[in-house]
Amino acid sequence: MPSPILLVNGPNLNMLGSREPEIYGQATLADIEADCVAHAQTLGLALECWQSNVEGEIVTRIQGAGKHYQGLLINAGAYTHTSIAIMDALLTLKIPVIEVHLSNPARREEFRHISYVAKAATGIVAGFGAQSYRLALEAMAALLRSR
Ligand code: DQA
Numbered sequence: 001m002p003s004p005i006l007l008v009n010g011p012n013l014n015m016l017g018s019r020e021p022e023i024y025g026q027a028t029l030a031d032i033e034a035d036c037v038a039h040a041q042t043l044g045l046a047l048e049c050w051q052s053n054v055e056g057e058i059v060t061r062i063q064g065a066g067k068h069y070q071g072l073l074i075n076a077g078a079y080t081h082t083s084i085a086i087m088d089a090l091l092t093l094k095i096p097v098i099e100v101h102l103s104n105p106a107r108r109e110e111f112r113h114i115s116y117v118a119k120a121a122t123g124i125v126a127g128f129g130a131q132s133y134r135l136a137l138e139a140m141a142a143l144l145r146s147r
Contacts, residue, residue, distance in 0.1 A: 002046075002070055003046075003068060004047060004048050004068075004070070005040065005045055005046070005048070005070060005073060005137070005140055006047075006048050006049075006050065006069040006072050006073070007033070007036060007048070007049045007050070007073045008050055008051070008052075008058060008062070008072065008074040008075070008076070009029060009049070009074075009075050010051070010052065010053070010058055010074070010075060010077035010078070010079050010086075011053040011055075011077040011079060012053070012077050013029055013051055013077050014029055014051050014053065016029045016102075017029075023103050024102045024103065024129070025130055027129075027130040032133055033049040035130070035133070035134065036134065036137055039137055045137070045141055048069070055079055055085060056085075058076065058079065058083075058089075059086060059089045062074075062086065062089035062092075063089055065095065066093050066094055066095055069095060070095055070144060071095050071096045071143070072093065072095060072096070072098070073097075073100055073136050073137065074098070074099060074100065074121075075099070075102070075133075076099075076117050079117075080101070080105070080112075080116065080117045080118075081112055081113075081115065081116070083116055083117075084116055086116065087117060090120030090121070091119075096122045096140065097117075097120055097121045097122060098121055098125065098139055099115065099117045099118055099121040100124075100133055100136045101126035101132060102126075102127075102129050102130065105126060106126070107127070122143060123139060
């Protein structure tokens with residue numbers, strides 16, 4: 001059995017469903033995670049999901065990810081735009097990283113236009129609401145197949 005994929009969600013994503021639904025939609029994080037786990041199975045992949053509001057915890061989780069997972073999907077929330085520490089942790093990984101966002105940060109406030117995560121990611125899926133996660137999973141499956 002190949003090693004699983006890890007989905008990391010950062011700060012405030014545990015509030016999905018009630019958090020600015022006009023931007024982020026109605027689905028809760030639990031809804032999204034359940035959908036992704038099921039979708040991963042149809043792609044022949046196992047998926048583990050994990051969320052934290054704490055930057056250092058996210059850094060530590062990323063540091064250990066190379067040993068246990070074959071790919072990493074990450075929506076770092078607002079840390080996307082601020083965290084050199086998360087970028088540095090991602091840069092140590094030899095497994096592929098895909099950045100995910102529900103919204104399209106490039107269409108939003110200027111402070112969301114920079115992504116430190118992007119500097120360590122193979123690619124980005126953004127702007128498709130909860131569907132972004134499914135699409136990122138499909139991109140990861142294609143990437144792993146092509147290796
Ligand atoms: C987000 C976009 C970020 O700018 C924001 O801080 C979030 C959510 C998204 O998924 O659209 O927390 O990462």
